[in-house]
Amino acid sequence: MLVCGEIRTCLLPTRQALDIRAAAQLLGLRADERVLLSERPNLYARSPETLTGVDCPLPSANGARVRAVGTVVARAALTEGRVLQTSAYFRLPATGPDQRRPWGHYLVRPGVLEPFGKLPHEAVAHGVLDGGRHGDLDVGLIADGLLTRLLRHPLLDHCPPLRSRPTRLRWAALPAHPGEGPSLERFTLAEDELRTVRLRVPEDTDSAEIAVLCDDLALHDWLLTTLVRMLDGIALGSGTPPRSRPGAPERPAVLAALRPAVDHLLHLWMPRARVAAELAPLWEALEERPGFTRQWLALVQRIRDQLALHAIPALYREVEPAP
Structure with missing residues (x-):
C-alpha cells in the first residue's frame, strides 16, 4: 500500500484564540458527526472527515499514465484555538481492477483509490512529492478548498495578532521493508513554503495515524518557521x-x-x-x-x-x- 497526502497550516485569522466551543462551531463540517475535542495535553479540535470522489490519472515521475478511482479524505484541525490545519490524503493498494466499478463500491472504502492494474509505487510517490502534471490528481487542491471554506466562517474577524505565512507539506508513505519498522527517509524544505516528507511504514499501519503524524510535523515546522x-x-x-x-x-x-x-x-x-x-x-x-x-x-x-x-x-x- 502507498499512502499520500498534503497539508495546509496557517495562523487562524482572528485577534483572540477560539475557545473549545467556538472551535467546535468552526470545524462542524457535517451535521451527522461531531467534532473531536480534547483539552489534554493541549486544546485540540478535529473536524469530521469529508470525502471527495476522484477519477483521474495519478502523478507519476516516469510519465506512466495510471488511472485511479475512489475517494480522498479531507479534514481540519485547530490547535489551541490558534493554528488551523487542513489536510487531504488517500491510500493506494498495490493492484486494482481492470475496469471501473460502480460508485457504491468506492464509497464503502473511504480514503482508498483503486488503480487500474498494478501500481508503480516509487514512480507515483515521486510524482506526488514533485507535484505532478496538469490534469493529475492534486490533493493539495482539496486541502486548499477546505481551508478556503473555513476561512469564510463568520466567527473569524480576520485581524490576526501577527503576520505569518501558510505552509504546505506533501507526504508519501511507502511500505517498509519486511521486518523493519517505520522510518523517515527524507524531509525537504522547498521553495514557496513547500515541504516534502518521504516515509516508510509497515503495511498494516492505519492511514489516519500516518496523517496525524504528518499533521504534527507540519504544525511544528510552521511554528519553527x-x-x-x-x-x-x-x-x-x-x-x-x-x-x-x-x-x-x-x-x-x-x-x-x-x-x-x-x-x-x-x-x-x-x-x-x-x-x-x-x-x-x-x-x-x-x-x-x-x-x-x-x-x-x-x-x-x-x-x-x-x-x-x-x-x-x-x-x-x-x-x-x-x-
Whole structure:
C-alpha cells in the first residue's frame, strides 16, 4: 500500500484564540458527526472527515499514465484555538481492477483509490512529492478548498495578532521493508513554503495515524518557521524594519514585534502529543537532524534574553554624578 497526502497550516485569522466551543462551531463540517475535542495535553479540535470522489490519472515521475478511482479524505484541525490545519490524503493498494466499478463500491472504502492494474509505487510517490502534471490528481487542491471554506466562517474577524505565512507539506508513505519498522527517509524544505516528507511504514499501519503524524510535523515546522522569521525581522509582527532586529538600538520596536510570539506561539510546542506510539520514533530522526526542538529552544531562549534585557533599565537606574 502507498499512502499520500498534503497539508495546509496557517495562523487562524482572528485577534483572540477560539475557545473549545467556538472551535467546535468552526470545524462542524457535517451535521451527522461531531467534532473531536480534547483539552489534554493541549486544546485540540478535529473536524469530521469529508470525502471527495476522484477519477483521474495519478502523478507519476516516469510519465506512466495510471488511472485511479475512489475517494480522498479531507479534514481540519485547530490547535489551541490558534493554528488551523487542513489536510487531504488517500491510500493506494498495490493492484486494482481492470475496469471501473460502480460508485457504491468506492464509497464503502473511504480514503482508498483503486488503480487500474498494478501500481508503480516509487514512480507515483515521486510524482506526488514533485507535484505532478496538469490534469493529475492534486490533493493539495482539496486541502486548499477546505481551508478556503473555513476561512469564510463568520466567527473569524480576520485581524490576526501577527503576520505569518501558510505552509504546505506533501507526504508519501511507502511500505517498509519486511521486518523493519517505520522510518523517515527524507524531509525537504522547498521553495514557496513547500515541504516534502518521504516515509516508510509497515503495511498494516492505519492511514489516519500516518496523517496525524504528518499533521504534527507540519504544525511544528510552521511554528519553527514562523518564529525564525519573526526573529529575523521578515515581514512579521508590527512592521518592524529589518534594522530593528534583536541586539539593534531600537529595542522597544523589537520587543513590540516579539510580544505576539510570547502571547500566541511559545506554548504551542508539543511534539508527538497525539502521534501513535508505533510512529512516535519517526520524530527522533528530526530531533537528530536538523534538530527541531534544539532550534526551537534556542529561539525561545533568544526571545527571553531580549525580554530580560528590556527589564534591566526598569530595575537598575544609573545615577548621574553630582556636579
